[in-house]
């Protein structure tokens with residue numbers, strides 16, 4: 586008979602186990618992992634650098650970065666938030682650094698540093714992990730849970746933490762214990778677009794661009810990267826997160842609007858008129874009033890209409906107006922998505938109304954705790970998804 590069994594040796598399960606044993610050293614706990622390794626997503630995270638969390642310390646500001654789960658996490662962040670995670674790691678001698686976007690990484694730029702820290706903690710606290718575990722079902726009588734394996738063996742425990750991430754087998758276990766589920770769909774991806782000359786400019790990135798999905802309220806401001814098949818970069822990937830459900834329901838066929846300068850069309854037009862006034866005998870291509878990278882400047886001015894290869898005093902205001910329209914609401918057809926290699930997460934999971942965020946306990950099944958990506962919570966890119974795992978794992982562990 587165990588006090589608690591944690592299912593899933595990922596970020597939230599491992600953190601829950603460590604916290605539980607830190608609080609109550611005599612707790613008899615066990616982690617059951619389906620695969621032959623632990624923390625495999627943490628290892629891959631941030632392209633191997635591991636963007637551990639985001640140094641946004643105001644819970645209200647922090648919660649805004651979760652398209653699903655922001656309300657529920659707000660109270661949870663009062664118990665354990667990025668500042669606590671940073672402190673926790675620094676106490677374990679993990680040196681950290683914070684980049685200009687508040688992303689927190691190990692100073693070593695390697696997820697292995699974090700994994701080694703967790704391994705040491707697991708060893709110190711003598712936490713047992715069993716790998717290659719095929720759980721068939723979890724049964725509950727009044728007091729205890731019976732974990733039933735495919736080979737017909739079973740073990741008993743007083744409490745269970747489900748920390749199975751975005752695996753469908755984990756969802757099934759939650760469902761069998763009475764929970765309702767929002768189906769998993771992808772979030773945090775790049776866009777593939779219909780063939781277009783802009784694709785020849787792959788590799789160019791721009792800051793402070795506004796991107797939005799036509800006929801929706803979804804929009805984001807930030808950096809954008811032109812790729813060989815479409816668009817990527819933080820603004821696009823975050824847009825995919827807020828619009829994840831809409832894009833899925835529309836089979837990833839939508840229209841993307843880009844305001845390349847994130848200012849109004851009228852302001853762009855006025856800048857073009859001023860350029861005409863200040864440098865009447867120069868080519869618009871040479872003036873480059875918006876300081877675009879050369880190839881992009883060329884794309885907008887030449888490929889748009891060769892009239893712009895004339896000196897600017899010979900360009901009609903009507904054409905300058907048309908250019909301002911293009912720069913403020915450039916249109917591209919999204920035809921599908923492609924996976925973002927740096928960070929990837931699913932939206933969907935256990936219905937949040939069925940979980941008490943004070944202790945991460947199920948409202949449906951007493952002594953069942955649910956953490957991490959298994960819940961219908963996901964954040965934009967920037968360390969928010971791992972923070973969800975740390976926060977919910979910590980709270981569950983604290984109350985085991």
Ligand SMILES: Cc1cc2nc3c(=O)[nH]c(=O)nc-3n(C[C@H](O)[C@H](O)[C@H](O)COP(=O)(O)OP(=O)(O)OC[C@H]3O[C@@H](n4cnc5c(N)ncnc54)[C@H](O)[C@@H]3O)c2cc1C
Pocket residue numbers: 592593594595596597598617618619620622623624625626627629630631632635636637638718720748749750751752754755926927928929930956957958959967968969970971972974
């Ligand atoms: C490539 C990639 C890069 C990422 N980079 C970042 C990043 O830089 N920053 C960030 O914040 N987020 C990042 N994420 C997201 C982040 O890794 C996840 O949100 C986080 O790992 C979720 O933690 P979890 O504990 O809920 O689930 P997981 O880490 O997925 O762990 C779940 C564990 O449960 C096990 N399991 C599943 N089903 C069963 C079962 N039936 N029985 C037993 N065990 C089971 C799995 O094998 C796994 O070990 C990235 C994700 C990916 C895929």
